[in-house]
Amino acid sequence: MKKTNTIIIAAIGIAIALPSLWYGQNHGLLPVAASEEAKSVDSIFNLMMTVATALFLLIQGALIYMAIKFRRRKGDETDGPNIEGNVPLEIVWTAIPTIIVLVISIYSFEVYNEMGGLDPMSSHDPGPQQIAQIQNHQQQLIALDPSQADLALGLGASPENQGQKPYLNVNVNGIQYAWIFTYPETNLITGELHVPVGKEVRLNIAAGDVLHAFWLPEFRIKQDAIPGRETEIRFTPTLVGTYPIICAELCGAYHGGMKSQMIVETEADYQKWLEQQTQVADASNWDKAVASNPSNLSDSDFLAPYADEMGVNQETLSELTQLQHHHH
Amino acid sequence: MTAQTEKPQSTDKPAEAVAEQRTWKDYFTFNTDHKVIGIQYLVTSFLFYGVGGVLAGLMRTELATPDPDFVSPEVYNQMFTLHGTIMIFLWIVPAGAGFANYLVPLMIGAKDMAFPRLNAVAFWMIPIGGIFLLSSFFVGAPQAGWTSYPPLSLISGKAGEAIWILSLLLLGTSSILGGINFLVTIWKMRIPAMTIYDMPLFCWSLFATSCLILIATPVLAAALILLSFDLIVGTNFFNPGGGGDPIVYQHMFWFYSHPAVYIMILPFFGVISEVLPVHARKPIFGYRAIAYSSMAIAFIGILVWAHHMFTSGTPGWLRMFFMAMTMIIAVPTGIKVFSWCATVWGGKISLNSPMLFGLGFVSTFLIGGLTGVMVASVPFDIHVHDTYFVVAHLHYVLFGGSVLGLFAGVYHWYPKVTGRMYSETLGILHFALTFIGVHLTFMPMHELGLLGMNRRVALYDPQFQPLNIMATIGSYVLAVSILPFIINVLWSMVKGEKAGRNPWKALTLEWQTTSPPIIENFEEEPILWSGPYDYGIDAKTLEGDRTVQELLTEVQGESS
Numbered sequence: 001m002k003k004t005n006t007i008i009i010a011a012i013g014i015a016i017a018l019p020s021l022w023y024g025q026n027h028g029l030l031p032v033a034a035s036e037e038a039k040s041v042d043s044i045f046n047l048m049m050t051v052a053t054a055l056f057l058l059i060q061g062a063l064i065y066m067a068i069k070f071r072r073r074k075g076d077e078t079d080g081p082n083i084e085g086n087v088p089l090e091i092v093w094t095a096i097p098t099i100i101v102l103v104i105s106i107y108s109f110e111v112y113n114e115m116g117g118l119d120p121m122s123s124h125d126p127g128p129q130q131i132a133q134i135q136n137h138q139q140q141l142i143a144l145d146p147s148q149a150d151l152a153l154g155l156g157a158s159p160e161n162q163g164q165k166p167y168l169n170v171n172v173n174g175i176q177y178a179w180i181f182t183y184p185e186t187n188l189i190t191g192e193l194h195v196p197v198g199k200e201v202r203l204n205i206a207a208g209d210v211l212h213a214f215w216l217p218e219f220r221i222k223q224d225a226i227p228g229r230e231t232e233i234r235f236t237p238t239l240v241g242t243y244p245i246i247c248a249e250l251c252g253a254y255h256g257g258m259k260s261q262m263i264v265e266t267e268a269d270y271q272k273w274l275e276q277q278t279q280v281a282d283a284s285n286w287d288k289a290v291a292s293n294p295s296n297l298s299d300s301d302f303l304a305p306y307a308d309e310m311g312v313n314q315e316t317l318s319e320l321t322q323l324q325h326h327h328h
Numbered sequence: 329m330t331a332q333t334e335k336p337q338s339t340d341k342p343a344e345a346v347a348e349q350r351t352w353k354d355y356f357t358f359n360t361d362h363k364v365i366g367i368q369y370l371v372t373s374f375l376f377y378g379v380g381g382v383l384a385g386l387m388r389t390e391l392a393t394p395d396p397d398f399v400s401p402e403v404y405n406q407m408f409t410l411h412g413t414i415m416i417f418l419w420i421v422p423a424g425a426g427f428a429n430y431l432v433p434l435m436i437g438a439k440d441m442a443f444p445r446l447n448a449v450a451f452w453m454i455p456i457g458g459i460f461l462l463s464s465f466f467v468g469a470p471q472a473g474w475t476s477y478p479p480l481s482l483i484s485g486k487a488g489e490a491i492w493i494l495s496l497l498l499l500g501t502s503s504i505l506g507g508i509n510f511l512v513t514i515w516k517m518r519i520p521a522m523t524i525y526d527m528p529l530f531c532w533s534l535f536a537t538s539c540l541i542l543i544a545t546p547v548l549a550a551a552l553i554l555l556s557f558d559l560i561v562g563t564n565f566f567n568p569g570g571g572g573d574p575i576v577y578q579h580m581f582w583f584y585s586h587p588a589v590y591i592m593i594l595p596f597f598g599v600i601s602e603v604l605p606v607h608a609r610k611p612i613f614g615y616r617a618i619a620y621s622s623m624a625i626a627f628i629g630i631l632v633w634a635h636h637m638f639t640s641g642t643p644g645w646l647r648m649f650f651m652a653m654t655m656i657i658a659v660p661t662g663i664k665v666f667s668w669c670a671t672v673w674g675g676k677i678s679l680n681s682p683m684l685f686g687l688g689f690v691s692t693f694l695i696g697g698l699t700g701v702m703v704a705s706v707p708f709d710i711h712v713h714d715t716y717f718v719v720a721h722l723h724y725v726l727f728g729g730s731v732l733g734l735f736a737g738v739y740h741w742y743p744k745v746t747g748r749m750y751s752e753t754l755g756i757l758h759f760a761l762t763f764i765g766v767h768l769t770f771m772p773m774h775e776l777g778l779l780g781m782n783r784r785v786a787l788y789d790p791q792f793q794p795l796n797i798m799a800t801i802g803s804y805v806l807a808v809s810i811l812p813f814i815i816n817v818l819w820s821m822v823k824g825e826k827a828g829r830n831p832w833k834a835l836t837l838e839w840q841t842t843s844p845p846i847i848e849n850f851e852e853e854p855i856l857w858s859g860p861y862d863y864g865i866d867a868k869t870l871e872g873d874r875t876v877q878e879l880l881t882e883v884q885g886e887s888s
Binding site for chain 2: 076080111211222224227
């Protein structure tokens with residue numbers, strides 16, 4: 001009897017473990033991972049998916065089994081056994097989840113560190129409007145010059161890049177309903193982001209009106225753009241391609257249309273694009289390649305190209321413009 | 329004030345003969361009877377559930393296509409703002425308060441709540457606040473989401489936002505008054521024989537809920553008052569344009585609004601702990617573990633709020649702290665799920681409507697719990713925050729959890745409240761449609777979020793359309809699923825078989841009185857002759873050779 005029980009438990013264990021291990025690796029629920037950090041995030045998701053699938057199968061299996069096996073027979077008016085608990089069993093099912101969440105926490109901590117989340121330059125909140133005094137007590141720990149303003153909140157450099165300047169700095173400004181990218185070295189202003197593959201990029205994210213959130217699904221990174229506070233994300237793209245940039249924080253009626261794209265290209269292509277853009281900018285060909293400065297235009301002029309993309313008709317656009325004016 | 333009616337002095341006549349009956353008019357008055365107030369809460373919250381459900385149906389209709397072609401994006405934003413606000417503050421929270429009002433005094437053998445007038449005041453704030461909130465549709469409803477983050481909430485329609493703030497202050501005050509009342513009632517009004525470990529677990533969960541309400545809700549009130557100053561008189565507490573900090577609002581808001589999730593789910597954890605033992609004919613497995621885990625959830629629940637802000641203005645160390653706290657809360661929640669399973673294991677299950685909803689609750693809430701651990705992990709949450717993955721998670725917790733638990737409770741106590749049995753066929757049909765609808769609506773949303781669909785959008789990328797159509801069909805199934813319920817409730821109230829005092833042979837005190845209970849609840853102080861979950865001792869023969877059923881009949885005979 002004891003032996004058959006052991007065999008049954010082992011069989012159930014295998015019947016749960018095998019599909020869980022398989023599904024954890026083959027769920028196919030995530031888009032392509034375009035950086036090393038994205039792959040780390042996927043590996044933690046895969047682990048959590050494996051554990052979740054196992055618990056899912058265990059509990060749902062038990063519920064279905066119970067609903068079939070432990071039905072009250074017709075005419076049986078007696079109660080089930082008077083079992084009020086089992087302390088060793090309760091200790092087991094308190095300890096197992098504790099260990100699971102402990103492992104997931106430690107692993108998450110590691111991955112978050114790998115992503116640059118614990119870079120001292122970005123893991124403290126300098127507060128609104130870059131008030132330098134707040135950081136005074138930190139000065140014994142790291143040499144900090146708040147006037148340099150390279151202190152922001154968000155995802156900093158990965159441990160191997162810490163203390164180094166990123167290859168490329170781009171300032172990102174979120175406004176209703178567009179992302180504006182400024183390349184500070186060339187003063188280039190664009191509506192889409194171009195970055196070279198294999199080089200570390202730092203995005204300095206700001207918001208011009210309300211909260212936005214800069215999300216790159218293929219890179220598994222997201223950081224809110226907060227008016228009055230600078231935030232940053234650093235990452236190194238490893239896969240050439242075109243990726244969506246999505247605003248994830250509700251920012252108004254056309255929040256769903258606040259999209260752009262990031263083009264990761266080879267160093268040569270990137271340089272070529274940079275050259276072209278500077279020439280275009282010189283020729284003041286504002287309409288085509290370079291995003292316009294919104295402050296020079298009326299709302300409706302500024303929104304027109306985006307409205308096309310969103311499939312918004314002229315009527316709702318004028319409503320939107322009116323709505324905007326109410327608030328100014 | 330019929331609740332204040334003197335107890336009949338003459339005890340020689342049967343109590344039923346002289347007992348005053350409630351008429352339908354009582355339910356439209358400022359009545360202080362906790363049972364009337366409980367029903368007022370439940371019926372009112374069901375009406376608002378209808379409104380929130382219609383909004384959800386309209387939103388899903390809009391989302392059947394990627395273009396904003398059914399309603400304008402502004403209207404869409406108004407709809408999801410009110411959908412969220414209504415479902416939280418006018419459906420699940422007051423429905424939980426309704427159950428608590430009706431059941432707590434009965435379960436502890438009291439005649440009423442500790443503060444009956446305060447109780448009625450708390451209830452009447454709900455319809456007033458709710459109608460006030462809905463009136464915002466006439467002036468341009470709020471459209472900054474139920475979170476109402478500034479600066480967007482300060483610039484997207486002043487009148488609607490002001491109404492949102494004021495009605496939430498009303499509803500929050502109602503919740504605080506209810507919390508005080510439950511806490512005092514549970515603590516002070518139990519019959520003397522009932523220690524805290526003889527209380528039904530529903531009372532434990534309400535005790536934990538009330539503690540949370542009292543700690544967290546005042547902070548929401550503070551946030552809303554400051555927000556209203558920013559909105560109406562132009563102060564700059566949260567407005568970055570004048571040096572304010574929008575992140576402070578987020579902290580204050582979530583200090584309430586994460587505990588609010590537990591305020592919404594804990595009462596229904598309690599309901600499940602009542603329903604499963606009765607219909608499985610087995611004692612609850614690990615009474616103290618379940619009771620303490622409610623308190624642990626309430627306590628840890630106060631310290632996890634910033635996990636809603638992992639991508640916001642939250643520094644790395646804070647993200648790590650809140651990740652750890654959020655992970656820990658999975659442990660007491662896990663204890664409950666395992667204990668419920670062990671309660672049913674080996675029992676003699678009746679697969680009736682309350683039991684189906686009860687098991688459906690465990691099954692569906694489990695999924696919400698598992699994704700909850702996932703989103704607690706900061707690196708993963710950074711990817712899925714503000715996406716449909718979170719929409720799926722929260723609906724699995726609040727629909728799969730709270731609402732399925734709520735229906736389990738409605739069917740379980742329907743005979744007690746109305747004195748009549750409901751139709752089992754319609755109840756099972758209701759369960760089947762709801763269960764299919766929940767999964768069809770919310771399961772695809774996990775994948776949508778992981779693939780890159782952000783939430784709170786009226787327009788989306790066409791690649792996401794197939795999964796969205798699935799969700800929309802699911803929402804229509806959910807809409808249809810409520811029809812057998814409504815028919816069942818109304819038809820059975822008139823035509824249902826008489827239920828008697830205790831159709832389930834349950835052991836908690838509310839089943840010892842008449843169905844529906846008389847105005848003063850019990851003819852005389854009830855006798856605590858058994859623990860709340862002492863099932864299975866009938867075989868052992870209690871007090872000689874009498875069965876529990878015989879004993880129950882005797883108790884009834886004595887009291888009438």
